[in-house]
Amino acid sequence: MRSLFGLIAVVSAATLYLYTLSQYLPPAPRRNPPPSAEADHVQTDEPPQPEDEPNRLKFPSDLEELRELAELLQFYKTEHTGYVLLLFCSAYLYKQSFAIPGSSFLNILAGAIFGLYDGLFLACLLTTVGSTLCYLLSQAFGKRYIVNFFPDKVSALQKKVEDNRDCLFFFLLFLRFFPMTPNWFLNMxxxxxxxxxxxxxxxxxxxxxxxxxxxxxxxxxLSELTSLDDLFSWDRLLQLLAIACVALLPGALIRRFSQSRLKLDVRAQNGVMDKKVK
Known part of the structure; x- marks a missing residue:
């Protein structure tokens, strides 16, 4: 019971922190008025009216909304980079630490806001730190509950871990490349x-x-696309080819290693391989 109260306290404190952080938004940077607006101001001598900035953030549901959200955050972080970075990192760690779905969307948003290199660094760092926090929370508060709720899954994973104890690191890599076990469950x-x-x-x-x-x-x-025609340009096709190579090559190497070293009983799930690797 003490572990349950401890977990509730941690979740409540993290939720309160994230809510408070999202509520105390610093003022958005002002956009430079267009030349026509400046001319009107000179002629009428009236004070310029502030523009209504779309300060409310929401999850995009299509390509246009994603681009608008990325543009808004890019504009916002011109004067408040630290705050935007802190808010993004806090939201990411919150999702990862408590095994809440949605990290894939945040990865996409990281690329749209911060670019490839900064976004990839953030995604890798936050994924690793958030998963480790989930590990620590489970170790401190959740062991009994996870075993009670998922006894068969825990037992099956325990057997696979013990069978591959001599090459455990590569076994864990295999599980990440070929997620027979969901990442959130593996973390916990x-x-x-x-x-x-x-x-x-x-x-x-x-x-x-x-x-x-x-x-x-x-x-x-997605942040750079202006139309569907841009998706089929040679530059985009080469980028898609590079993405495919990056995704397939490490997995192929790990799979080749697993066939000779790992002990796995991999059964068909949603079209995945159905074979026993010894």
């Missing part, structure tokens, strides 16, 4: 099945790098 159950935190941390950073790259690069491309 890792301390229960005695996965060292150092192996866990490194495997998250390396194993999710291709996935993060795909999402961030997608965000960069």
């Amino acid at each position: 159950s890792a301390p229960i099945v005695n996965i060292p935190i150092t192996f866990f941390f490194s495997s998250v950073f390396i194993g999710l790098l291709p996935y993060n790259f795909i999402c961030v690069q997608t965000g960069v491309m």
